[in-house]
Amino acid sequence: MGRNTRKRRTPLATKAIAASAALALGGGGLIWANFYASAHESDSAQNYTKAAGTQVATISCPDIGQKLTNVPDQARADVDGELANLDGQITEAYQRLATTRDAQARDASFVQNSILQPLKERRAVIIDRIKLETTRVGGTSPAGLETLAACTGSSAGQTNAGGGQNTGGNTASPAPSASASAGGGGGGQNGGGQQANNGGQAGNGPAAADFVDITTVQANVAAKPRRTASASTGSFTTRCGVNANKNHNTDNVIVAPGVTNGAHHLHDYVGNQKVNAFSSNDTFLQGGTSCQNKNDLSAYYWPVVRVQDGTQDFDQNADGGGKEGNVGRIAVPSQAQIKYVGSPTSKVVAMPQFLRIITGDAKAFVNGTANANAHWSCTGFENKVQLTDKYPICPRGSQMVRSFAFQSCWDGTNIDSANHRTHVAFADAGGNCQNGFKAIPQLTMRLVYNVPRPSIQNGVVKNAYAVDGFPEQLHKPITDHDDFIAVTTGGLANKIASCVNRGQRC
Template structure:
């Protein structure tokens, strides 16, 4: 009886313990099962592999795309100044729940997480001035297609550096359609970019399904270009419809070529209703640059100037037309880095037999045939998403050297190859050049602006007939090299596409 009384408690205890173990196991499975399992480390961020852009990068090895590639060994690193931003396009409106930042040692102490549906109007969903770096998981809410980190204070003298920028949530709408080959017609209703540092202009037909071409084409060392020969249309006008839209006289003086209507109030619609000083009647684009002065006297280029449309990438067959309304600024009106300026030119400032000048030479031969020349090249890789960006430059990028047979290719975060503009300007000034300067300042402040308003069919025909066809064309689309079978004219004798 005594033994029986002792065994019963043990039996009950054993049974209860077994039930407890089973219940714990069940609850453990239930908590991590498909119904209540929390988002874990294996959950793929919605941002992974999506298009990413940034205000700047420390170099080609640290692009914006490296922060959303899912590789913890690659990173985005910005320029060494404030503010800076990194943005990802999720592709469709998304209900957000958190953002995870995996900082490198150069982190942000003050930054915001901002969201937007259109990349133009931004809402701040998280803000701090006491960031500590490391791995930060930030709870956010709301619905957005675009998410960006906006940094205003750095922890070091370096830039902002992220191994990974991860956005989590649940997509609430189907992904936007991507497009294949470049459209031959796009909307012309894009308005000017807001003044100041705010705002993007989204492309009405974004290109999101292309990757930079690494193919090696035939005749990769040949010519792949045509010319836009455009004369001065307006000069000594202090307007800049890209940097100071709607603000007449707010800029230093500019010399305009191409479209005859360009002013502070210019839109793509107004350009398409204007006339042009370019030979090709379909080129209604606006081109402008700071006015050159010799002392107090403005010096304008005489006659048609050469604006080359070339390939900037080795696979010239991948070059497609600019989207209507694309605009950008090449160079910097406040630049003081003469070496950086020289690197973007063909031969620097030239006059007579003097080449590779970082600044305007102090003297040039006193001969009427001698002119001051510059050939300055634009970036030719587009992010596929924006017609303009806050700094009017970061939606464009220069090609990078692949260090392989592929040669020059577009970076992954700017995958769309478009024509490379090259301004070849000649001013009739020589002799004593000590008082020659631009309205923006010394030689390295030279820059130029561009708004694409080409007739879509004409631009497509010139690109396909000259760049893609590996020809060296004039403004009519004719390849007149002696060693080549002349190509058929793309434009007729009136410089109009038949």
Template sequence: MRYRHRKFGNAKGIRVAAAAVTLAAAGVLTVTFVSSGGKGTAEAATSLQQYVPIEQVTPNVRRPRVTPGGSAGRFTVDCGTNGNGKFSPDNPVAQPGIRNGAEHVHDFVGNLAITATSSDADLDASGTTCRNGDKSSYFWPVVRIDRSVRDGGAVQRALAGTSPTVACPAVRDRLPAIPAAAKAAVDRQLAELDRLEVAAGRRVLASRGVNVDLNRTVLQSLQDRRAAVLAGIGDTIRAAGGRRPAGMISLADCDVSYDGIHAALHSSHAPAGTVTTATVRCPGVRDKLPGVPKQALDEVDRNLADLDRQIAEANQRLVTSRGQGGAAFVDNAILGPLKAKRTAVLERIAIAIGRVAARPAGLERLAGCALSPTGGPASPAPSSSALPEPRGRNLELPNNTGGIVRPAKVLIEYRGNAAGKVVPMPKFLRALTGDAKPTSRGPANARAAWTCSGFGDRLTDRYPICPAGRRVQRVHDFPGCWDGKNVDSANHRSHVAFADRVTGACPAGFVAIPQLRITISYEIPRDVQLKGQYALDSFPEENHNPFSDHDDFVNVNAARTMQRIATCLNKGRNCT
């Protein structure tokens, strides 16, 4: 496993011995591995070198002193602990438009409808698990307990022989109605996006294993060029009288995928259902439409938004009705009515265009939708916009195995700024903290996040072993500074920034906003901790790297609520 700057021996005897010596010397435990477990190896799923008794971590958390002009308040939100079981391999912030883009499972709280393809309007219309009506989405990778013994070195061996691929967000079905006068030009720009993705894919495909420098070079060049083309698409549509596409900058960033590693790991799994909440997948409509006459643009756009809203409502219903009815419940109560509603909207689109131009034929064939995932073995993705879905013995992608641990508590806090007052964060702001891919994209954005309850003065980038009676915790601090203009950026990071660790001041050009902190607590049996049997879901190349922990957020608080949060913080109060 690649883990920050540490280097582990490849031989299982070296790894086991080193772990035993390290922990025994601390007077904590003596390690005895039981071999076999069906794999004929005594190597655990995760190396014990990835675990550390929290008492051995030096206190390292420094809190800036609040100045007289600072904001010392605290606003807490109760969004539950994912009691609805909204699990998804989507990452709507870091991989918008890429279905199953995370290649691991996330816990979601707050917004009930969110998927990788949700629009801002869909999010705003959603229900929520938050008691105060906050429709924001908060999500993080699940933690699992896996008591089996398996060959952890298999991941490194498989990774060394795997060529990465490039996966980019889908753009065609995220656009508004394209004016007829702009259709040919937009088609050429979309084709250029395809060409750029293929060219980047060829560059990384020639490599084997992880090459951080190559990945960074290829992805940065691709991001810059995609951003320029996406901006051009918006200009082209707007110049022809159409509505400028929203959120195009969110689709600029692509990623490298090492999904091919799965074929070399666990080739078969026992049949099972899926732990992830099923989502509705419908045929794309926007990319099937001809150029739309100028007179029909507004009407077609309204109907396209209706189609989005219908899918979002169906996805929310899948979460809130989970476990209800018999085998035909979803077909009769969700998919059937959805098809009827989509049929009516598609007919309205055809009529709107047909009034002033040739009526588009065959739109009715796009009405039917299905569920994804549907069960059964994972299959290769037909395109980069849909990576393989979770499956397997324990209902996950290969190598992310074991039962999911539900959080015992999730504490969501908005906090003030030590150096000054905060302004309300803008609605639909996207933010993330940590980095899911420190191995393949470099560790610059990764953050230590692990600790134990009662040890808030220290964070570690290893899995903590906690004293008896203490909970394992993940503490995710989000950036508390904003550029004052953008709700997202090409890399999903540069529109926000972290305050200075010593003074709390924001960088030049940034203003302080309520700083989000999410603390997730788990009741994990102590013997599981001591044996290194709990771990984070991760991308395949990270192999459960604790340093790949991360958290994502979309602000869907009402403007009045966010103003109330800012006022609370600025007045130094504790509010809910």
């Protein structure tokens, strides 16, 4: 299978984001720039004071990749490489945003003129190349793609979360937000001036407002769809470990094949042991597995969780790690439960070999919730409370839990799609696959962590934990996501479907 082998461009600003700590306030906060200050304000001291109250915390750019639903196969490798270049540009711009706070505070136009406008111009060049690579092999690029070049500066409280539009029938499984029902924790996204900083060891989150005491959240887990007589009620569990052998990298072979550090954050890998940016289907078949069932060569991978208690880890000075704001001690799950379950309304067909599925959205903080699928909870609360845009503060004796329920409907033809979304979909509220899609065994994953209990003191979170992510996403919990590539031997895919269809526990 052909792959793009170009590497990600070298960042313009490779210093750790923590370099901005020279502007630190008490509790790890930073003085942020007033992007919206009037250009005629000349008193620098006045501007600097105002800057502390209104911040440009991050950079929000339209997600070009989600618009590309019909890229010809011949152009996909090149287009994927260009999309990775766009991600690299945003990372570089964010690093410049994070390391020029003093200049921003003294010049109200600095962010626009020195960061956002050059970023727009560079993005326009890449967008033109994507259009050319698509059309030269007979494809048609989406209309108006060039209008998506411009990015905006956003405060930590400004997010598209809650406003996205679903595409391709890919509606995330329900897990209501805790924002409206939370009675404690860090407060709302715009609460009481607490967002004058973004917190976190690297200054890019998490903040106090990203946490909530789960005991104060009202029950919000919806009832499961009613089973019909045709339901497939079985389950198949595969035991693949918790990545105790520390198989990590910052690549993403699904989204950015052939691009080193294409994820810009660190992944845990279980199952297939030979997954990186340059892996192919042939590589997967030779990769070995951490699973007890040696016919399960599937790749299961997710962004690591880190504890931000002042400690560092092996990648403190590496791309995708400390250089991009992913800092702290990597937490190894105490449990990693991987299970395939059936459909409440029909039998399932076997997953096709090399099927790729991404669930959740690593860019959901700026993209909105169209593809978000984050589930955060605590042991003892999982059947009552699932959080999407908050990290839980669990009561003593309870452990933090991340869970994932993947898309369970497949178009019956494709193992991937140009935007890595439209070939699979979630079932509707009644549990049915729509648009001619077929039910497949639904992959579910449950990761349990014994992390220190966070606390909120004077608007600052202590003992914070956070999921790795793109630096401009500010380590928001809504950006949690999981990746999967189906690789089996010995007829295992058919055995999983048969077990589920017969109502067995395998």
